[in-house]
Amino acid sequence: MPVQLNPDPSFKDALAASDRPLAGMWVCSGSPLVAEICAGAGLDWLLIDAEHSPNGLESVLAQLQAVHGYPVKAVVRPPVNETVVIKQYLDLGVQSLLIPMVHTADDAAAAVSAARYPPLGVRGVGSALARSARWNRIPDYLARASETITVIVQIESAQAVDNVAEILAVDGVDAVFIGPSDLAASMGVLGQQEHPDVTAAVEHCIKAAKAAGKPVGVNAFAEATARRYLAAGVDFILVGADVAMLARGSEALAARYLPPLGEPVQTPASY
Template sequence: MAINNTYPTPANTTISNPRLRVLNKLKAGETPLTTFLAFPSVRVAQIVALTGLDGVVIDCEHGHIGDDSMHNAVAAISALGVSPLIRIRGISPDIIKRALDTGAHGLLVPMVNNAKEAAEVVKYSKFPPQGLRGQGSAFPAIAHGLTTPEYMLSANQTLLTMVQIETKEGVENVEEIAATPGVDLLFIGPNDLAMSLLGYVPARGDEPVFLEAIEKVISAAKRHGKWGGRMVNNGAMAKENASKYNLFAISGDTKALGNWYLDQIDTFNQ
């Protein structure tokens, strides 16, 4: 595998920070487990972070999470030794800046459809000279256990920049996306991908066009020295696919809560 970057990134950095749990597992060849957080509650963030997960994806795209909740969740999760990751709601300099100023250990960016969009994500996620990220907040360093100068020197090499491939266009352009310097991980969004390719959700899982698209994404990631991840419904599905992916997001807090009650009610009614 060739890493198509001309500067150190999370995949090849020599910087070591024990607080970066997801990155450290990826670099060690282990498979970090994460989940999505949609509730705007610092207590839910703490409860989820204490389960043994390696990272929590604070969902600012589809979750009920604004700026205050985003900041509080990052602080709570990182304080418990777990990596706070943020799924932002789109590709925009101000959105990226606000998310990174919380101290997130990584960004997950939805609906990345071509190399130009991927390059925009990288540009506003990196400090100069690699990008155009601005500095003015004391908060990012805190979640990394560093001083601000230390953070400034390490951020470009340790921030996980993850892009979601979840459209037909994204699959068609995945080679160029994967080759984009500064992109660290390709993440498959299976539901939106199914809707784009099949016109319905969820995918049954045996549709040739769906399976071919997934294989194309993972193969492109490997060819360009990038990690690959995806969302799964449960731990069993993650275990079954552990040899194919480097990172999993196992469902989320909203489904976990609803499914637990459904299971209890079903048990009672049997």
């Protein structure tokens, strides 16, 4: 007799159950081994990224499997807000999606529709073939699927900031996440995530989410900035990335043991 399973709680359940902001990190290496190492770090959540990272369906699946046994929530960012792509990620067993480049309420509504079966949406039905339903080992999966899926939309443009109230009002948007890097670029201050206009826009979105009663998150690698946004009331935050930590850590190791570039190497005197 096959094993009968229940879906795992998704990210919206973790947000609802927590009495503090949830702290997480990016997983961008594409490696299931690195994802598993990060899953055991004690953080609340991981963002497995397929927009700016070398991830495809197979590597996302492997990372979901690698982190599944750990007490951490996996959120996955697909490369684009597109119905077929979202369907494929959901069928892999992704339960929590971060949808990039949502600029309008229509963009947000399209993401929600892609994550829901008819008549509430347009998600294609393939539960007998898919890990999401554990190949129909989750009873009543088709009827329960929407309860188990979290749709987070990313606010990362000046247009999205202008439309944030309308985006938040879309039924089925469970949370918003603010991306200061693309936001800064769209505001004409590329690479200046700490620019006063950018931080003001981020804080405007935080206030809008609070007014709408929906969770809000943000990306902030600089600790002072992260503390600022936590004080402003964000409900979840990303504070680092696997590849960035490896880059900076390996650079520090080289700086500790090698002479600066351009300086002669000191060789020991011969005897």
